[in-house]
Amino acid sequence: xxxxxxxxxxxxxxxxxxxxxxxxxxxxxxxxxxxxxxxxxxxxxxxxxxxxxxxxxxxxxxxxxxxxxxxxxxxxxxxxxxxxxxxxxxxxxxxxxxxxxxxxxxxxxxxxxxxxxxxxxxxxxxxx
Amino acid sequence: xxxxxxxxxxxxxxxxxxxxxxxxxxxxxxxxxxxxxxxxxxxxxxxxxxxxxxxxxxxxxxxxxxxxxxxxxxxxxxxxxxxxxxxxxxxxxxxxxxxxxxxxxxxxxxxxxxxxxxxxxxxxxxxx
Amino acid sequence: xxxxxxxxxxxxxxxxxxxxxxxxxxxxxxxxxxxxxxxxxxxxxxxxxxxxxxxxxxxxxxxxxxxxxxxxxxxxxxxxxxxxxxxxxxxxxxxxxxxxxxxxxxxxxxxxxxxxxxxxxxxxxxxx
Amino acid sequence: xxxxxxxxxxxxxxxxxxxxxxxxxxxxxxxxxxxxxxxxxxxxxxxxxxxxxxxxxxxxxxxxxxxxxxxxxxxxxxxxxxxxxxxxxxxxxxxxxxxxxxxxxxxxxxxxxxxxxxxxxxxxxxxx
DNA sequence: GTGGTCTAGACCACG
DNA sequence: GTGGTCTAGACCACT
Numbered sequence: 001x002x003x004x005x006x007x008x009x010x011x012x013x014x015x016x017x018x019x020x021x022x023x024x025x026x027x028x029x030x031x032x033x034x035x036x037x038x039x040x041x042x043x044x045x046x047x048x049x050x051x052x053x054x055x056x057x058x059x060x061x062x063x064x065x066x067x068x069x070x071x072x073x074x075x076x077x078x079x080x081x082x083x084x085x086x087x088x089x090x091x092x093x094x095x096x097x098x099x100x101x102x103x104x105x106x107x108x109x110x111x112x113x114x115x116x117x118x119x120x121x122x123x124x125x126x127x128x
Numbered sequence: 129x130x131x132x133x134x135x136x137x138x139x140x141x142x143x144x145x146x147x148x149x150x151x152x153x154x155x156x157x158x159x160x161x162x163x164x165x166x167x168x169x170x171x172x173x174x175x176x177x178x179x180x181x182x183x184x185x186x187x188x189x190x191x192x193x194x195x196x197x198x199x200x201x202x203x204x205x206x207x208x209x210x211x212x213x214x215x216x217x218x219x220x221x222x223x224x225x226x227x228x229x230x231x232x233x234x235x236x237x238x239x240x241x242x243x244x245x246x247x248x249x250x251x252x253x254x255x256x
Numbered sequence: 257x258x259x260x261x262x263x264x265x266x267x268x269x270x271x272x273x274x275x276x277x278x279x280x281x282x283x284x285x286x287x288x289x290x291x292x293x294x295x296x297x298x299x300x301x302x303x304x305x306x307x308x309x310x311x312x313x314x315x316x317x318x319x320x321x322x323x324x325x326x327x328x329x330x331x332x333x334x335x336x337x338x339x340x341x342x343x344x345x346x347x348x349x350x351x352x353x354x355x356x357x358x359x360x361x362x363x364x365x366x367x368x369x370x371x372x373x374x375x376x377x378x379x380x381x382x383x384x
Numbered sequence: 385x386x387x388x389x390x391x392x393x394x395x396x397x398x399x400x401x402x403x404x405x406x407x408x409x410x411x412x413x414x415x416x417x418x419x420x421x422x423x424x425x426x427x428x429x430x431x432x433x434x435x436x437x438x439x440x441x442x443x444x445x446x447x448x449x450x451x452x453x454x455x456x457x458x459x460x461x462x463x464x465x466x467x468x469x470x471x472x473x474x475x476x477x478x479x480x481x482x483x484x485x486x487x488x489x490x491x492x493x494x495x496x497x498x499x500x501x502x503x504x505x506x507x508x509x510x511x512x
Numbered sequence: 513g514t515g516g517t518c519t520a521g522a523c524c525a526c527g
Numbered sequence: 528g529t530g531g532t533c534t535a536g537a538c539c540a541c542t
Contacts, residue, residue: 339488346481517540519536522535
């Protein structure tokens with residue numbers, strides 16, 4: 001369900017937060033659906049339960065999941081909010097990149113061409 | 129010369145590496161021009177000389193500067209290489225963002241519109 | 257009869273205790289009137305009978321209800337005591353808030369204004 | 385500096401968060417002043433450093449403190465924001481209490497009298 | 513020496 | 528069985 005990159009400098013719990021946010025925003029994890037329990041997911045990913053716990057806590061604080069004591073953790077019922085959260089983040093990143101490109105003297109046309117090029121490869125089912 | 133953000137989660141030395149790479153790529157620091165000595169820069173930024181040393185080491189490893197023993201540190205003679213290095217990184221980041229946006233169902237047109245919008249604000253001298 | 261908030265961090269049984277105490281103090285549940293049986297209430301709220309059992313135990317310990325073996329659970333005959341219990345708790349909370357406000361330099365006039373403001377909205381039938 | 389109540393049902397890290405928020409809001413901890421290090425505070429309170437670490441993380445996310453890697457943790461430079469944060473919380477609590485009192489048939493005059501009474505005792509230097 | 517992350521294992525409250 | 532908190536101790540990056 002989730003692939004971790006242990007060489008990545010980003011902490012594991014943060015990678016999990018990102019992955020689950022992403023799956024929820026894309027509707028792959030449906031609203032109110034139950035996530036694997038803390039212990040089970042720890043087994044699946046062969047990491048410590050505390051690390052999963054931390055990831056779930058962060059997700060709860062971001063209101064991406066909610067937690068029912070003794071029951072489990074569930075995707076928030078309001079997926080559209082999650083989606084717009086992620087979209088905002090993407091646009092913020094895009095702005096930073098644009099600023100870097102501008103400072104370097106790269107014209108906006110090149111960026112736009114590249115975007116079309118990338119989208120072309122995505123449609124053909126590469127990567128993803 | 130360099131503005132640091134001590135509250136940023138990114139390490140100081142990395143911020144310095146980025147800033148100098150940027151200035152070199154944009155030609156503001158000219159090829160073969162001398163950088164301040166480790167001690168002097170440490171004084172200017174009021175930080176530990178070890179941190180500057182580490183930044184310079186990283187820059188040398190990336191071949192953005194070269195070091196002459198007993199003389200000092202100098203910007204690489206091949207600025208065009210630095211520039212293309214940074215450009216590559218920007219395009220790599222752009223690809224990642226495009227992929228995220230695509231996965232989220234955001235169309236490429238929105239991204240392109242936003243880029244034009246951002247470039248518009250840059251031209252008016254905001255930020256930078 | 258009772259609305260539960262499963263996402264609330266407070267345990268379910270505690271919410272039930274509070275709700276029943278409240279209804280009894282306000283006289284909506286009359287003295288010596290019978291409460292639904294553990295099993296029936298569990299069905300109505302679709303929760304585990306153990307949870308209801310625990311709530312009833314707590315209520316009995318607080319002398320808000322009494323239990324007759326083989327008969328059922330009943331609201332205490334002394335409702336005025338329940339009412340004064342709740343009133344005491346409210347005043348205790350009010351004292352804590354006043355202390356916090358005082359320590360923060362908030363004057364008592366602001367608090368009193370706010371109380372009038374809140375009561376105004378209650379009268380218009382909002383919330384409750 | 386901080387008194388913990390181990391019998392309290394609220395987690396220790398949360399008590400610490402509250403105490404430090406309070407001290408900062410009241411200006412007792414000044415802007416940009418350094419907090420005890422994670423390890424030192426753990427020693428002082430005889431609890432585990434991880435618990436302190438968790439409290440500091442929460443405080444950082446609330447922007448009440450900021451953290452400099454390798455340097456320490458410091459009170460936010462914008463204390464007025466902290467103060468208004470706490471004031472909002474107090475008014476929210478006051479609203480809940482008012483609602484409870486209203487439902488119970490307690491008139492607003494009693495609450496206001498009590499507030500004056502409490503403030504009277506505070507001025508004489510009790511408790512605090 | 514500082515903060516930050518992670519592991520291992522324990523205990524409690526809840527359902 | 529579930530999540531939540533806490534302890535103990537380790538390791539790493541940064542200054």
